[in-house]
Amino acid sequence: MVKLRLKRYGRKKQPCYRIVVMDSRNKRDGKAIEELGFYNPITNETRIDISKILQRLAQGAQATRTVQNILNKAQIVAQENN
Template identity: 60%
Template sequence: MIKLRLKRFGKKREVSYRIVATNSTSRRDGLPLEELGFYNPRTNETRLDVPAIVRRLQQGAQPTETVRSILRKAQIFEQLKA
């Protein structure tokens, strides 16, 4: 099963995340299938590759709860229904 999850990177105490599509059995920071975006919780900056995320969701990828909330704020699910 493919999951959309956060991949941690950055320095200690200055963490940021990449939103990636990865196999559900792989490690958190393992090799992703595809990088789909970026999220920085310190500045609340988010950059998303919307067409790629919509494509992955249509293929059946399951987002984690945190990624789901980020996508909900960006209104990705409304684009998926349209």
């Protein structure tokens, strides 16, 4: 199953995450199919490629709970329903 999920990088105690598309059976930091965005929980900075995310969701990819919350904050899911 293909999922939208977070891939961790950054230093110890200073995490940053990339929003990626990957197979659910791969490791968290394993090889991703495609990178769709960036999330920094410390500064609350988010950069998202909206068109690619909507395309992947339309193809049947499922977002994890955390990624779904990020998309809700950015009001992307509301765009998908319209």
